[in-house]
Amino acid sequence: MTLSDPISSVSVISTGSVAIRPEHVGPTRKNTYVWLFSSRRWTPPLPINVYVIEHRHGLVLFDTGQDRASVTDPDYFPGGLNGKVYSRLARFEIPADETLTSGLQCLGHRTDDVRTAVISHLHQDHIGGLPYLGHSEIIVSRNEWDSLHKPLPEARGLMPRHIDLPGLNWNRVSFEELGPDAVGPFTHGHDLYGDGSLLLLPTPGHTAGSLSLLVRRPRRAPLLMVGDLTYDDNLLKEGHMPGVGSKRQMRTAIDMVNRLRQHLPGLVILPAHDLGAAARLEAAHDGLFLS
Template identity: 40%
Template structure:
């Protein structure tokens, strides 16, 4: 039993907009390169969310959003890898989508961020890590290891843009909390059971989610890109990006967590309903 839980304020920041191919949202098992080559349709424009989590021990930023620099020439690599980036997603980052502007609208600033955590290293989630300076950024060790690969871009990681941060690799360890038994491990951020990182691999090898338990409202699970739509998560439908088997397994674990924590609200990074769910 985790008690007493603190009151925690969570704000969804909109750090850009993205549209993607339908298979990026609702997969059917089609090989990624094939649908990337043949796709003609786009999704509607979707938000790129980061989340400001105000805990009594400090303000934590979960994900950092898309950088305005990504709209400039030369941001993406050339060749086949760059073609895949450009075919799979298009972004819009207006002035009001800047991380500093979004934090200011929430009554905070970059200087107020005491700690950050990144669900995974794709540029729409870690694109603004350089703005955090020496602020510690929690990242799963499996995801951090991608930065040491010969060519991280083959994993969708643009190391030149997301590698410059004060990363603190997280190792997940077994938890005595019965609600977290479904996961292979967990990392309690402040040691009080209120903010807990859990591994949810599949979209990338080291993708992780943040469980937020608070005294003043329903529990939340911030899942990054495990899904674009929590309703699909409930149906067991996963994107055709990454490791489908691992995504299905992570989705199953999240569904079991929902059973252990009645009222759990799942917040996906690109869900247009995320702000309404928080409200």
């Protein structure tokens, strides 16, 4: 990793909010479909975070949020049983001024400025900005992309007609062995720009190919953007799993992230829907990290 800082800023914007079931946040021992169709409660509105990184090689997004069309277009979601499942999983509120476009404008950027968008996984609230990013490189893990083309994707939370859009420049990455550049328990990853500042790490479990992004800057606290590996960093610290995904894979990924905390003191965890994530990011900006 170079000594000079290739990153000028890291920010967060939210494309509206989402309420989900408390069992979705976890922990729960109930089967997913049991709590999905029996739960009568919703969480408070949670953010739909998009992280914005100003790198010397260009503007980078981690996730792209929820498409406002999901609350304005009655045909956005599938019908039938799949549509019923989607309606019970989440409730969205997306005002006209809380979109990816408006959020970037508040930071002084346009969607045309985005060079790279890293997608943690292909669920709807992470791919909503894709229609505006035809000029950008869209990065997703190879395993996640392959899962999109397996049978019954909509039943697994993936809507191909909102993902595999014409004109998008997809880069389907595989994780290579890091060798001497391994980070704590992570022996495989993908260095986005070859300078060590943005390292993609495999954290499957919520979906088959979920990934996280480690942001490293000289004399700054390291940041780990984890998508939906957790909805609450306090639960992650305690080793608790959310209610959706492969329990075995999530348990392994959560353990590896918690071991990474030991390797990188001061590591700041930034999930996609954690109410405390924006404040933690702001606190990380307020002081230099001298260890």
